[in-house]
Amino acid sequence: MLEQLFGSQTRVKLLHIFLINSDERYFVRELTRDLESQINAVRRELQNLEEIGVIKEVEGKEGNPKQNRKFYQADTKFVLYSELKSILQKSQFLLEKKFAKALQKIGRVYYLALTGFFVGNKSLPIDMLIVGKLNKKKFEKLLKGFERNFRREINYTLLDKEEFDYRRSVADRFLYSILDSEKIVMIDEIMNTFGQVADKEEKNN
Structure with a gap:
């Protein structure tokens, strides 16, 4: 079964999409476009994953004009669902760590x-x-590559240190809605920590 699951790059990418975004539904051409892969290869891997039981065929979203298309979604009842998702989440953390290191090379973070x-x-x-000062063009290029890993647009806020300090001093509502929420802190020179996985690990323990 493991050979079937991890037999190709397309399959690994599909697993990442379905298991990290388990509540989302996808159709074949949408996946083909996002993966920049051949449609026959995507169809073949979808069939393999469906036969194994990792994904299932579902109806389109209500009100969707493309509802008559065949949609797929992760099957959370699959016997190895939790184990596979855990593996992919660890892989995601490695991507996040790589992004943090790359970010430090294009500015002051x-x-x-x-x-x-x-x-x-x-x-x-x-x-x-993000708090710091970055090369805008290099950051946009880096972010686009990071977004491709997750098949989604990443909404971000970039503040220079002066603005961050000011907003924190006046208890800015927006800033504190982020600072007081669950988060993964990858770089923190303000609090003199680095690579701390805040809140998330504590919640899981």
């Missing part, structure tokens, strides 16, 4: 926190808070 999508909280206004 005092603080980087991942929240929102990264901690499964859709109610938060952003997915990433």
